[in-house]
Structure formats: C-alpha cells, structure tokens
Amino acid sequence: MDYILSGFKTAFGIIFQFDKELMEIVMRSLVVSISASLLASAVAIPIFLFLGSYKFKGEGFLSRLLSSLMSTPSVFIGLVVMLFLGRRGPLGDFQLLYTVPGMIIAQFFLVLPLISAMTYELSKNYARKIKRLGLTLGANKFQNTILSGIELKDVLFIYIITTFSRAISEVGVVMMVGGNMKGFTSVMTTTISMYNSMGEYEMAIALGIILVTISFVINWCAYSFKEKGVKYGS
Numbered sequence: 001m002d003y004i005l006s007g008f009k010t011a012f013g014i015i016f017q018f019d020k021e022l023m024e025i026v027m028r029s030l031v032v033s034i035s036a037s038l039l040a041s042a043v044a045i046p047i048f049l050f051l052g053s054y055k056f057k058g059e060g061f062l063s064r065l066l067s068s069l070m071s072t073p074s075v076f077i078g079l080v081v082m083l084f085l086g087r088r089g090p091l092g093d094f095q096l097l098y099t100v101p102g103m104i105i106a107q108f109f110l111v112l113p114l115i116s117a118m119t120y121e122l123s124k125n126y127a128r129k130i131k132r133l134g135l136t137l138g139a140n141k142f143q144n145t146i147l148s149g150i151e152l153k154d155v156l157f158i159y160i161i162t163t164f165s166r167a168i169s170e171v172g173v174v175m176m177v178g179g180n181m182k183g184f185t186s187v188m189t190t191t192i193s194m195y196n197s198m199g200e201y202e203m204a205i206a207l208g209i210i211l212v213t214i215s216f217v218i219n220w221c222a223y224s225f226k227e228k229g230v231k232y233g234s
Helices: 002-016 020-052 059-070 074-085 100-136 141-151 153-168 172-178 188-198 201-233
Strands: none
Touching: 002 201, 020 100, 020 141, 020 153, 020 188, 020 201, 059 100, 074 100, 074 172, 100 141, 100 153, 100 172, 141 153, 153 201, 172 188, 188 201
C-alpha cells in the first residue's frame, strides 16, 4: 500500500512541476486526437447530414454498414494504415509511418465510422423534418444541409466530443502506426503502457491522472450540452 501512496505523491509532484517530458506527451496526445476528431467530423458531418435527409433504396444497408464499421478492431485499422504508410506501401514515399501526421491519419480512420454513424442516425431522425421546413422556405439541397447543421449543432457538438474521447483513449492504433518513440510519437496511452511494463509507475500514474481529468472535463462539457440536444428527441 505504501508504494501506491508514494507513487501517487510523486505523480502529483511531476504534474505540478510541469515536467517537460510530461507536458510534451500531453500536448502531442491532444494535437493528434483533436486533429483526427476534427478532420473526421469535417468529412462525416456534411456528408451524412445530407444523406440522412433523403430516403433512398440502400439507406438500411448504409445504416448497418456504418454500425458494423464502428466495431472494427482498432488493431486491424492500425495494421491496414501501417501497411499503406509503410516503406513498401502505396503511400510509403511520403514517409508518414512513425510520425505524428501518420498517427493522425490512423486515428482519423478509427473514429470516422463513429461520427459517421451517429450523424447519419441523427439526420434520419431529425434532419428530414428540418428539410421539410427548409423546402417551404425555398431552400435548395445545399442550404438544407447547412440549416440542418445549424439546428442540430448542439447534438453534433456532443458527437464531436464523443469522437475525441474515443480518439484520445486509444492505444493499439497509435502504438502500431506511431511506434511510441520517446520525444517523437509517444502519447499518453502508449506511454502509460510502456512505463507500466517497465515498473516505473510514477510517470504512468501522472499521465493516468491527466488522462482521467481530460475525460472528466470532456464528459462534463457533453453533459452541459445534453439538455439542449434532448429537445430534438421530442
């Protein structure tokens, strides 16, 4: 028990001393996960707001496909991205493997099905009602998509937060594509795993505390917007 208490005491000391290595790892984690989440959201939200606004023959298949893709094992996504970015892969000339941009790409593909599926289901349930209102006002398809995004912005914000939460807690993808190279591609989750295997628990605990704090803040923000989003379910 004493070594656990000692570990937490040392961990808090590392945090409040703003340890350089710790801060670099935290900032790198935030850059990778925020970038991947925003890129995935920027791609998925307009597309699936638009698609969800209209009925078409394959919409049931699309819903099942997106839901299925959400359960794709992260290690498989990491493997595929690694093969494409590797030296002998089709994108090998760009030398993105074991780099921060490569990790962003990997997390992008990890969270893309999540934000796509959530946005599509939201659009099917509510954007069609908004579309009918837009049509009465003379809006075209593009304007209807913009209107849906504006009306559903609070719910979409929660979805973006959820996407970021999924990204920052990931280990497998960033470990495979980034390699957890100290000072270059190490992020919070992979560094926690590394220090735990080495038996150096103080830094692992410090990073764990920060990661849990970030997750708490994320969920607090999501809860703050929840009541605004609930009105679309009525």
